[in-house]
Structures are given as C-alpha cells and as structure tokens.
Amino acid sequence: MTFLAKPKLHHPTLPKNKLGFTRRDYEGKVSTLCAGCGHDSISAALIQAFWELDIQPHRVAKMSGIGCSSKTPDYFLGQSHGFNTVHGRMPSVLTGANLANRDLIYLGVSGDGDSASIGLGQFAHVMRRGVNMTYILENNGVYGLTKGQFSATADKGSKAKKGSINADSAIDTVSLALLMGATFVARSFSGDKHQLVPLVKAAIAHQGAAFIDVISPCVAFNNHAGSTKSYEYIREHNEAVNRLDFWPTREAITVDYSAGGVIEVPTHDGSILKLRKLHEDYDPSDKINASAMIASAAVKGEVLTGLLYVAPDAEDLHAHLNTYETAFNTLGEKELCPGSAMLEKINAGLR
C-alpha cells in the first residue's frame, strides 16, 4: 500500500492570486485520513479561502490538538507555521502564541472530542478571552482517531455504528461559544463549500474570537443510518439561515444584489459581509435572538447553519489587556529584559 503524492501537474487554466500563487501552492502533504472523510473537504475549503484572500502562507500559524481533525493542518498550507499540541490544549498554546506575536494569522483546528470532551475548559476560556483567531471545530460526533466512541457533541438518542444508543445530552458548541462571548459564530457542513468558504474568509477577517462548527461526517465510524452526523442526515436536516458573501473591499463586489433580503454587516478592516437572508426573522447581530433560534431549531431536529452571530464592534484580547503592539520576536534584549531598576519599579507598584 502506498500513498501517492498528488501530482504537481494542474489544470492549464488554474488561476493565480495577487501573490502569484495558485490554489495548489496552498496545499500540504497528502492526507492520510480515510477516503471520504469530511475533514479533507474542510482542508480543501481552507486552502481555497486562504488562496482567495491572497494571504502569504508564512503569515499563518496553524494550531491543533489531537484527533483525525487535529492531524489535518499537515494537509494544507504546507508553507505555514504549525503546532500540534497535547489533547484539548490547543486553545492555551494558541493564546500564548498570539500574545507573543499578534502579527500572525491564527488558525485553530480541533475536533469535537478535542474541544468538547477533554478540552472543554480550554475551549470556553479561549472564547471568553476573545483571542483573535479562527477556530474551526471539525465536528463528527465521535472520536474518529480512537475508532468511533461517542464524543460530547453526539446527539442524545443517536446510534453508534455497532448499535449502542447515546444516552448523554449533547454539548452544542455553537451555543456554548455564543454564551462564552465569541464575537463571530457560524455553523457549516463539510459537504457544502459554497457556504463554508465565504464563512472561513469572513472569520479570518474578523478581529476577535471567530468560531465555526463544521459538521464533518466520519465515514469510517459515523456515517450510518441512525447517526445524526452522517452525510445523508445533515443534507436532510440542514437549515441555512443565510448565505454569506465575503468581499475583502467594497470595490470588489461584482454581484448584483436585488434590494430585498440582503443585509450588510460592517467590519473593522473595511471588508464587507453581505448576507442574503434565507430565514426572514433571523438577525445575526442579535445575540439573544440567535441563541433562542438555535435552541428552538435543535428541538425541531433542524441543524441551523450559516453566519449565526457576528458582533460588529468586536475587540480582542490585546485590546482588553492593552498589550505592547510589537511582536516579542522583533524586540531587542533591552526591551524584553529592561533590567533590575525596572523590576524594582514594577514590584513597588504592586506593594
């Protein structure tokens, strides 16, 4: 058995972005996940989003925990920085890295086991601290890597491949992120790149804690009848509240929008989020209403997807703490070690 590297050859008309890179330049090593794993599609969506945003790969730091999902950073953005942490500890490592160097673009990649089981505490805190990052949770309802035990996001009553029924309540990571203070919250599906790619782009542009829960079927252990995280189940129960179009600048908007049903969400960096409403009464800037809608959809057995909440006036951890702007790695020894006189001064201030 061999895994062939994807041939370097590409379509003759494959376009280049502003940096002169093709989409293929944003790929990583060949995936070792199971054929048909939803996680691979998410990697493809991330590749597309970073390529479309003309982001230089070396400006990105990919952080992940443990799990099939957490392995994926190896399979995209091969030229970027990365850190594979211990299980469930990605948020704290990401937070530390972000504090030390705010110039990089932080991408957290995790699984439902990694985030909602072992890492639940870390998940909650990284959201409430408002770390500027894009947190992707590749949610398949199981521990894929350890052969398919239910994770904490598995719906109560859903059936395992071998037949056992999940008796525990599910943690809804989207509701939790909202509650914890994430300022950009979305849900999507690995099988719908038209929805996912613009969401990822908007999340990257968002200057605060951006969270996307991406339902991502595990073909090996959770894609059978009775599962609520299978391709078929999600396709049947997917309720998109809106369609997002992301425009890096106002000039770039090329689509003609008919007047009704489009909302424009302002952002800090001048990029434009245009939302085509699919649900009349869904307003993604109203957090309380968003929480209520998510909860009532869940009761109906619907999986609400789209941009669920975005706070236009988001702030991040650095703003909260009023930190020094320059990245540590560009500061000199003098700035980093200001000497005993300064230490004395600080200590005196604390007495």
Next chain:
Amino acid sequence: MQPTDIRNPDYFHKVVDCQWACPAHTPVPEYIRLIAAGRYSDAYLVNWKSNVFPGILGRTCDRPCEPACRRGRVEEAQQAKPEPVAICRLKRVTADYKDDDDVKKRIAAGKKTKSNGKKIVCIGAGPASLTVARDLAPLGYEVTVFDQDPRAGGMIWSQIPRFRLPLEVIDEEVNYILDLGVSFKQRKITSMKEVMKEGYDAIFVGSGAPRGRDLDIPGRKEGAKNIHIGIDWLSSVSFGHTTKIGKRVIVLGGGNTAMDCCRTSKRIGGEDVKVIVRSGFDEMKASPWEKEDAQHEGIPIMNFLVPKSFITQGGKLTGMTFEKVKAVYDDKGKRSLVSTGEPDQAFECDDVLVAVGQENSFPWIEKDCGIEFDKWGLPVLDKATFQASVPNVFFGGDSAFGPKNIIWAVAHGHDAAVSIDKLLNSEDLKLRPAPGVTLVSQKMGIHEWSYDNEIAGDARYKVPWADIKATLKNVKMEVELGFDVATAWKEAQRCLNCDVQTVFTDKLCIECDACVDICPMDCISFVPNAEEEVLRKNLNAPATNLTQDLYVSGPLKTMRVMAKDEDVCLHCGLCAERCPTGAWDMQKFLAEMTYAGDGCRNHQNQKKKAA
C-alpha cells in the same frame, strides 16, 4: 445533459486520444506499458496486429497520434515546451529490443496450411496491399501480390530514403507477411481486363499515387537534363541508378518529399542545397520534425517565393527566378498569395528537384472495364467498404483517395480485407460489427492498482542521433539511433495510461467531495444539471476543449450531477483511491478492432441457410 452512455464503445475509445487518432487504432498505452515492463516482443506484437509495420512506422509514421496525445495538453502552462509522449519512437523500441526468433515463431504460428480455395490478387506491393495479404492469408485465402518493382514494399522501399529507414527493417517486416504464404511476383500490370480474366475471386488495387507533378514554366524544356521530378529521382537513388547531384541544388515544394529530396541531395554531392516554397513556413505540408531535421542538416528553407522561370544558358540550367509573394486572408479566412511588388529574386543552381505534389494515375485500367472514376480521376468507392463499382474490386492506400501515408494505407487495407472476407462469405459488406470492448477493474487493494498510476514529471526525451558528419557522407547511414532501454523506460513513464478509465457509478456516490478535493486537474464537479454549453462553463475548471467529452452521471441524491471533463485527466486514479464507496473505479478499456475472419462476420448467410 443526458447521462453519458458508457456502453457506447466509442465513448471510452475517444478518451484514449492516441488510439482514437491512429487510423489503425493501435492500442498505444497497452504497448507502452509492455515496454515499461520490458516485454518488448509482446509490445511488438500488439503493434504488429494493429499496424503491421512497427519497425517501419516506428521510424517513419506521420504520427497523427502525437498531436492528439493528452500529455501535450496536460503539460500546457507548466512545461517549457509541452510535448506529447514519443509514441512513434517508442514503437521503434519494440522492434529494436524484441526477441526476433520468438516474434518470428509467433507470427509464423498464424500461417494457414490449408487453402480455403479462394484466390485474391493485390496489384502493387505497398503497405495497403501487404496489409490485405497479411489479414487474408492466415484465413486460408491464396493471395498473390504483383508489383512492377522487383521487391515488395511499395514507396516504403522505393521512396523513403535509407537514412530514415534501413533496408533490413523493410525486408524483415515485408518477409513476415510473405512468409505467411503470400506469393509475390514482379509483374507490371498493363490491363485490368486481363487481370479480371485470370479467375481471382477478388481484386485489390493498391497501386499508390505514382505520378509526381511537374512544373510547366518557361525554361522547363531547355533545362530538362537538370530538372528532376522528386519522386522519380528519389526512387532512382534508392535503386542505385542515381548516385550524384550537382553542387548547388534547389528543391521546390514544402512537403515531405521535398524534405527527403533536400536531405538526400546533401548526401550525394549537394553542397549548397536549399528548399524554396510558395507558402509560409507554418503552412508547409511537411511534418514539423522533418523540417527541423532538414534545418539541422544546414538546409535553409525559404518561403513565399513562387517559381517563375528556369534560367538556362546554352541549353544548360543555371538558375531560377521567383516572384516574392505574401499571404492575404479574405474575411472567410481563405488564404491567397499575392505579389509583394518587389523585384523577382534569382538563385543560381546546377540541379532542380521538383517536389510539388503527387497524383493518381491508372493508365492500365480500361475505361470500359466497369470501374467508374470521378472527375478528379479517382475511383468511385464506398467510403466504408472500399468497394468499387465492380463488386469484387477494391481500392486502398494512396490509390483510393489520393496520397496519404503508410498508416492510412494500413487502415484501408484492414477495412478492405474485412470487405473481401465478407463478400466471399456472401455477407452484407455494410453490416460491420463494432469493435469489441472490454472494461476490467484495475483495483488490487487499497491504494493498489494493477497499473503504475504515479505521474512522471519528465519532459519528453530526445532520440539520439548519429554523428552528423558521418551521416551527411553516407546516404544509407541511419540518422536516428533510437532510444536506449533506460531512456525508453523513462519516456514510457510519461504516458498517462489514458485507457485506464475513470468509471463512475452514481448509485454508490454519497457526494462527500473527496474526489473533487483530491483531483489534481480539477476535472470533477458536482453541479446542477444543465445543457452542455452551460455545464461546460459551470464546472470547477472551465471545459473549453470542445473536442473532449463531458462525462455526466444521472441525478444524485442532492439532484445535482457529477460532471467530469475528460480533457486533462491524468488517469492517476486518485479520485478512485479517495472515494469511500467505490463509486469511482479505474477500469482498463480495451478495444478489439474488427479484422477479417470470423469476428467480422454476422453470419446472416448461415442464418438464412438455417431458416
């Protein structure tokens, strides 16, 4: 679009671009894989079955397969010079490295010792006739081939210069055929009626297009001694009658004959040899590689010069004058050559070779023998069966539709042989069975295929040449040396195995996008169905090559369809490796062309008998 009907034998055949483009439909990737496996004799016989002259064609074929080869399109925008697989020169590899005794034995095994009592005559011993003979003799037909020349081979032997095609190669492959029990006799046919009276069950005319066009301009008569018709002159060199030419030679014409004339001149005394052509360089009929070869030997090609007169002094040719022209295109894109108004240009020379075209000529076929000719002097034929207006007379090769090339002559020969076999079995010639096709899965395990699906990134390898100083001194010394075994293997790796098809089963697809994500060439899309024109624009990569089909599935669970643009698929199998349900499979397609013999017959006559 309607779902693609992959049961139509042409659908996957077209995907094998080279095989589809080859007039004889040689299964190219099949023999290339055999070369890579070191099975040269098997690779040779795959060729021999389809194109009859692998060693000859491996040096001289017009190679319509190469411009069609997918590799050239795939390398576009990523290789400095995108190039097809060296299909033709790999064919030569099979001839060079085969086990001669083994091949000879295996070919001889097809020889029939018992006659079926039917007699066939072939007039002319070129590739068309020899193919008819090769296909029919093993079935028990008694085949006699007549040629005015003492050896069989036709223009392969009389025209193509030895420095491109050594005599031994011709002899070997012609003898494989004659040794099947075909009788060859030197005889110039002067009357068709006479042949018709000799009691043959069928007559095949493979007499070629033997007349070289002349150039009737002032000075032609006066300079006649040093003005030669290209093809007559070339055969005279081949036969050893002509061994010298003047120091300064002008070759007129832009086709392959002109290229052979100039390169031959350079070898037998010509020092200042130039080719002068009416048209522009790109419109010349000669293949690009033949032009390159001529230029490589220091022969200038001069374009947009129309011959005006031969200059003679005291009855001896001294030069030629030409009118300078330019190409002008009308709004329909039709080209005409008009004078530039500049003064005529004159070139001195000792000899001129006129290679401005070939014509058919059948002075030996009596007007009242029943065979009809059209206003261009070509026989009136059924385009599929090659049958003339006299039912048991068939034409093929250059004599059928005008001068073409060897591989077309072979293809005609196969088809005419089928017609003859059907005719003599009282069958309807027009009911011709489609090629038999098989599709066999290549899957052996997870990530394991019975073909090598790794894609080589190498650029095309060049065939090495003998030292130019030596080859220019000897008209019989072969210029190309052929690939060595190691280079042949590397060149074989460039082939994409286009016959290993991507076969899609819509019922199995769960639309997980895995194939879309992995496909390096963005061939696969899941899209709402639409008319072909719309669909071609809506794919992940636009499908702009209209000669390449879209493979479209039936509706999937989301009511979208899978649409695959066949154009630049690498046949790497990654889609199938990544598919969790086996909806994609890699299956080897093999088209078994219909040849004379049992396979070509519908047995209508037997049914009739039974009824």
